[in-house]
Amino acid sequence: MTTDKPYLTGHYTPVADEVTATELTVEGTLPPELTGRLLRNGHNPKPGATPTHWFKGSGMVHGIRLREGRAEWYRNRWVHTPALDGAPYMTDRGPDLTASTAGTHIIEHAGRLLALCEANLPFELTPQLDTVGAFDFEGKLRTAMTAHPKEDPLTGELHFFGSSPFPPYLMYYVADAKGEIVHSAEIPGATAALKHDFAITRHHVVFVEGNVTFDPADHSGIPYSWSDAQPARIGVMPRGKDGAGSVRWFSIEPGNMLHVSNAYEDGQGRIVLEGPTVDHEGFQLSWNWWIGAPGRGTEPVSRSYTRRWVVDTAAGSVDEQIIDDLPVEFPTLNEQYLGLENRYQYAISFPDEKGFGGYSLVKYDRTTGARRIHQVGDARMPSEAVFVPAAGATREDDGYLLTVISDLKQDASQLLVLDACGLDRIATVHLPHRVSAGLHGSWIPDGAGD
């Protein structure tokens, strides 16, 4: 295919076929406790399709099944939604929430595998990655659902939101550990600003609105653009059924945060929130890459530096700073610490906006300030590093990082299993074809979603 679209070339060249392979070759030793499935989603248009925006490409899930030291299978499947067959999102009756790429993330909750895209309903998949269909929580979800819900490690609840360019701009939901929506509320004061991710802490829900907002004059296919007139804000809401009435919005510096690293309440009850964030220039370089326009950066994320906000709700103030000089995205952590103070943070670093530097896995020690880097090699790009705790772990970083490598020189891919403590490679699983660079994924241990 000849194209000037960066999201259809290089590491992002779509996979053309759905395949199944069994008994994959393993180098090193796969820990037997890694028994389950690594699932990774991403935009992968069908052959011949040229979406106008990276995020409009159809979703494809890649799955790698590990069992007691063996790599039992690999399979990749498009999420078979109406949009895969051409159904339009906008109809005479408004948006069709089932016309989804379902290509952003895949999670498991209450035994269900859900492929997610923020403008749509989730799509349920079988453990073998076949599509069951749109899932609306027994009719209780009537809006879109974020691709970044948060499962509370202490309660098993799934917290999520649905955002829209039209009122209600922001709905908040809680599904209990059994997967039933037990609470929903419209959030006062929200606007049409793009909201890709959010956070929960022990006692609060944290929403983020940046300077990127709905723009009907934008014709990229996803009508959003940067606006200096759109105030950047953090919304802090007490958890619980009556919280929406008490949400407070705090002004922050201009920017657009795509992903939350984590949030928690510190010893003084302040809300600490961190996440890679772009400034105006970084957003424009990134957006132009996402739509394949001139003036784009060399990477899908440019000038993406981690910011930390400390919100003092009692004083009504926000302290904000950039805390690292590496351009990173895809922050992950041991999700047993989601919403709690975490010592360790993981991310993928990208070449800077001039193309210098490479792709690597980064581990931060937030206590000492140390940063450890695992280089993946020339022409190789890692996917989001998914943390899996070791059996009987006693330390936060006692576990494994799982990442899928796109290797352009070898036109091949491997699953790397790293020791999350030292970032040393423990095992490599060779996959039957190159997996295109994608977005988010999850480890589904056996017993969840089977």
Ligand SMILES: [Fe+2]
């Ligand atoms: Fe995302």
